[in-house]
Amino acid sequence: MVQDATATESPLEAAQIEEYLRNNPTFFLEREHLLTELYLPHASGEAVSLLERQVSLLRERNIDARKRLKEFLEQGERNDELFGNTRRVVTALLEARNLTDLVERLYASCQNEFGVEFQKFTLLSRDGHHRQTQVRCVNLSEAETAVPVLSRIQQCVAGIFREDELKLLFAGDHNGVGSALLLPVFVSGELVAVMAFGSSDVKYFNNESDTLFLDFIGDVLGRLLPRFV
Incomplete structure (x- = not known):
């Protein structure tokens, strides 16, 4: 976690950072990952704006994570259904008595299970x-x-x-x-x-x-x- 700049930087260095950020107000737009690493006390003015941006970024990541989890669950349900269909096809094939019976069972089970x-x-x-x-x-x-x-x-x-x-x-x-x-x-x-x-x-x-x-x-x-x- 990044510490308060005043604790590790000299007044001159802190002033340079402040001046740079003032002259480059879009600095964090392309470096959003930094917002999750900054320590931002509850304050007013610009600090509140950065904090809100950090919360917004975390919310977006949370939404993305939920979306991916939903996709994983849906894929799991589809796989369960396919596994069940496949198991019934294989079970039918294992009961075949001869080649003709095997092919007939293959046709019937694939039609029934996979349409x-x-x-x-x-x-x-x-x-x-x-x-x-x-x-x-x-x-x-x-x-x-x-x-x-x-x-x-x-x-x-x-x-x-x-x-x-x-x-x-x-x-x-x-x-x-x-x-x-x-x-x-x-x-x-x-x-x-x-x-x-x-x-x-x-x-x-x-x-x-x-x-x-x-x-x-x-x-x-x-x-x-x-x-x-």
């Missing part, structure tokens, strides 16, 4: 075939050619995709998709499937979308698929 408008699960294989004919399977090379981002995808990717990309991702059922999110599924580090989510809102899925819980669902799918594939 997605468009969704499509696609297996990716080297030869483009799989014994489970009920589940869509696409040649990996063809998929990477049609949707280049698949060749380097490591986690969820969201945004606006081209018409030909949407056609492959949603098996042609892509009319009305404005934005999309791709959830990759890896087994032993190899991309084996992709789950595409779509929205008619072009701004709904974007590079700022929070994908933490979806990435977790992707990890669970990566552990379950080897049981059925």
